[in-house]
Amino acid sequence: MTTMQAGAAIDVVAVEKRYGQRRGTANVALRDVNLNVQSGEFVSLVGASGCGKTSLIRMIGGLAPYTAGSITIDGSPVRGVPQRLGFVFQDAALMPWRSVRQNVAMGLNEIAKTLSKQEARGRVDAQLELVGLSQFADYYPRQLSGGMKQRAGLARALVSAPGLLLMDEPFGALDAFTRLRLQEELALIVSESSTTTVFVTHDVDEAVFLSDRVAVMSASPGTVKEIVTVDLPRPRLGRQGLLDNRRAAELRDHVLRLVMEDQEARPSRPA
Template identity: 50%
Template sequence: MDKFVELTRVGKHFETRKGRFVALREVNLDIARGEFVSLIGHSGCGKSTVLNLIAGLLEPSEGGLICNGREIDGPGPERAVVFQNHSLLPWMTCLGNVQLAVDKVFASRSKAERRERSEAALRMVGLDHALHKYPSEISGGMKQRVGIARALVMEPKVLLMDEPFGALDALTRAHLQDELLRIVGQTRSTVVMVTHDVDEAVLLSDRIVMMSNGPAATVGDILTVELPRPRERLALANDPLYHHYRGAVLEFLYQRQRRPAA
């Protein structure tokens, strides 16, 4: 495997009023360039903590993290994050919200080039008709697409997504999942996504990292999803291999992880 992101014996603890809380222990994970990896597990298993460590928003208590051969020691434009909350600035248009990232990362480019780059990112997510609309004038799904465009326009080496579709209705979520499949196929991005949705994980991922229950959570198992790409949702609906992978994740989540400790 071409190791692009490496987590080696990563641990994370937090000091609280009740003492030390150990969120993660001995997390080892290698992610290849261009791979789509999902992190899944019960609430409190440290999925978002792992994502925030890769993003550089948290520092590990033990172990180390490497991206593209360099130690992760803080946030950087090579790692873009899409949160569940779109986090758009309400006084700026969709174009303005995206161009904010462009102006920061590509400050040396001309104004015209920065604008074209921003418009192209919004076209990629199907929002060329909403360039001049404000967040209050568009739907939740459209806001999330602006957030994805803002992340992609930075040309990150790694796209980090923390339950990006979790707050959306089922139909909007399915549509954006299909959009993400198309965009990732086009950009060949390396993606790490936190999700609670088993079907979403199987549909999108090359590998699914299943976290053990917290506290002191770690990687419980890793499932390789060998479904050919490009993937079509309707075609997979009756695919026995798709249902095999789905069943394997459910078995881990709802049987192994609910067994009482010996």
């Protein structure tokens, strides 16, 4: 099903993001962010709430402008939404007036033109099956639970076999079992394709299981403070296999310590 095309290479250099100035004070959300992601690589972004993960991933996906620095995809500056992009939003962002099947089909974008109706339907159905929504294909978003909406959003992002997959806490609203299952599915999907993935998560175990590298961000202003290489062999056995893996535990502890250092460094609020 997946057409083997090279995944996108991303280069983020000295990027800054400021949000609207009020009375002369700009909120600098990100400063001097540097990150390069190679073709086919899986990189997670972790860090405290508010450190700028969503801002960064939206800028990579051409959904928001940056205020300084540069972001290039395959050497070209990002201007607008790049082709062959799959984006999973933190809040699913489904079209309320379209059914689950129609929402997923929207993810086909331009590819839809190159497929027969039957082929397009086949692809959509295969994705719905993968995320366990086959029986709900004709439901509307208002009829779905939060986790089901997230799964529909995931199917919409994957249906085009994108060269670049950007995922903002895609599994945040899922129950523990579905989350583990989808982590394993995602690991399989990315290992079988050449898709480049940037994945935002608060779950350090999830980041270690899925990633080639984990970029740890710090806040105020947000920046990438350390990039940890996950030197666990692939293909990785299911999540279960990581539970008693010593190296995985070391990596998790290291990433967790980096994230927590940052939390502790924050000024504590007066009681």
